[in-house]
Amino acid sequence: MTAQPQPEYLTGDVAAINAFIDRFDVFLLDCDGVIWSGDHVFEGVVETLELLRSRGKRTVFVTNNSTKSRSDYVKKFAAMGIPSDVEDIFGSAYSSAIYISRILKLPPHQNKVFVIGEAGIESELKSENVPFIGGTDPSFRRDMTPEDWAGIADGSLLDPEVGCVLTGLDFHINYLKLSHAYQYLRRGAKFLATNVDSTFPTHNSFFPGAGSIGMPLVNSTGQKPVSLGKPSQAMMDAIEGKFHLDRERTCMIGDRLDTDIQFGIQGKLGGTLAVLTGVSHREDWEAKNAAAVPKFYVDKLSDLLKAA
Amino acid sequence: MTAQPQPEYLTGDVAAINAFIDRFDVFLLDCDGVIWSGDHVFEGVVETLELLRSRGKRTVFVTNNSTKSRSDYVKKFAAMGIPSDVEDIFGSAYSSAIYISRILKLPPHQNKVFVIGEAGIESELKSENVPFIGGTDPSFRRDMTPEDWAGIADGSLLDPEVGCVLTGLDFHINYLKLSHAYQYLRRGAKFLATNVDSTFPTHNSFFPGAGSIGMPLVNSTGQKPVSLGKPSQAMMDAIEGKFHLDRERTCMIGDRLDTDIQFGIQGKLGGTLAVLTGVSHREDWEAKNAAAVPKFYVDKLSDLLKAA
Structure with missing residues (x-):
């Protein structure tokens, strides 16, 4: 000691x-x-x-915090009386997008990202021209159907071009998204996380953080994500x-x-x-x-x- | 070795x-x-x-599997040509209900259970006269509102009679339920799990299991649940x-x-x-x-x- x-x-x-x-x-x-x-x-x-x-x-x-993009942050700063520029901001969503586009270099036929997270991640992926599915897409914000169970299990509902699962803080997490991500990971997709904070501080209290939202996948696959945040x-x-x-x-x-x-x-x-x-x-x-x-x-x- | x-x-x-x-x-x-x-x-x-x-x-x-009650199982067995009786079945939902009512003995003013799980848990809690909230209640199957963030954080939306959080396999898991459960645990509620299976085998494949669905709470609170399943x-x-x-x-x-x-x-x-x-x-x-x-x-x- x-x-x-x-x-x-x-x-x-x-x-x-x-x-x-x-x-x-x-x-x-x-x-x-x-x-x-x-x-x-x-x-x-x-x-x-x-x-x-x-x-x-x-x-x-x-x-x-990956729920907001850099330009969302500029707006938030402005509303609080803090002048800022997109270039003053470095978020884990941006960090993840850069990592995927410039370092991970997914093969062309498997270059899609399955996103668990909010719009901030999507904006930054778009800014780096990284194709993605999931995220805030309303078709993933719903209950499981019998067709989902069958099609996720046999792979017919999975997108063969997905080569990476990126998890961040997702206020719309559900079993449908987790089941998709789980199957992509089982089939060899790379596992990334914007960050692994266990809690999310807000409203003078705490809520489950991005690292906690990704834990069902860590636990069910036995894999740990590469984190792109602090x-x-x-x-x-x-x-x-x-x-x-x-x-x-x-x-x-x-x-x-x-x-x-x-x-x-x-x-x-x-x-x-x-x-x-x-x-x-x-x-x-x-x-x-x-x-x-x-x-x-x-x-x-x-x-x-x-x-x- | x-x-x-x-x-x-x-x-x-x-x-x-x-x-x-x-x-x-x-x-x-x-x-x-x-x-x-x-x-x-x-x-x-x-x-x-x-x-x-x-x-x-x-x-x-x-x-x-805690998503079904014992009587649900009798029906499922019958549909498959297997005669059975409620007494032939011992599920983790039933095991949890018995543990809460006969062993845990919550104080009368804090005897409610916040349930993350499906109807099977609710049926078995009812059969043991254990009061509960959450579960399949439609008012917990929705997105977070600004009022939720504030009221969960300051406790005004929490039920002071909740003394226990019970997690099982929940096909309707969402951020609202996780946030409630997280705050109850932070305030001292007992942490139980029907089971901690990492995966759920079905449709000749696997999906995230009850133990994985509860992991956001384990990770965000640093607490581990007492498991009532195998x-x-x-x-x-x-x-x-x-x-x-x-x-x-x-x-x-x-x-x-x-x-x-x-x-x-x-x-x-x-x-x-x-x-x-x-x-x-x-x-x-x-x-x-x-x-x-x-x-x-x-x-x-x-x-x-x-x-x-």
């Missing part, structure tokens, strides 16, 4: 906050639990982002490639030790900052078996405003 | 089959994968059951209590090593018989890390007819 070095607490310490900000050129920011909870933006966050930008910092929003380094590599960032001068800000903070540490970033407005608490990194220990922490993101 | 004793193969060996039948008074039979696959009864099974009964054997159907010995104890069986003179017949055969071995029954018409194959018990090794096996249940 080695005592892990504990993080530096910045809240209320003006000099420490200024030194922290000066250390970095780029801040990668998680959204749910850092910027907002659901549709409620945390107080002072708008001003904090303005402060960082006014000091010449690049702010990139890195989110595991803390997967596939996502970090894609971010680095896109933003040409100097990892030493980059800091990851997030609320979850097992996704955000681990993402920054495994990515060998110069810093990680935990905020206490989301999933993880101080006790979590003080625990002997902590998933990850951040380098810095604040009670809330807007505590950085003290630097002004 | 100890070589495990391998099972005796009975198919085609008349003397061995007769000796096998003579060894036992009671046969506990799994249904899916042994008697039938979906709505298709395997050839010769009706005659095999007649043979066993004609030799004075008691046949008890022990199934993890191989849980809670079910064996209940069967013994009901049928007053002599375990040494009882044989479990099934197609799954990790449920049926393990159930019989852990229950210290006199024998276990594997059939190859369902999930497990010969290679599964020949593997070094076999989940369980049966004492006997046949290609199919009707191979026992050779004894006639």
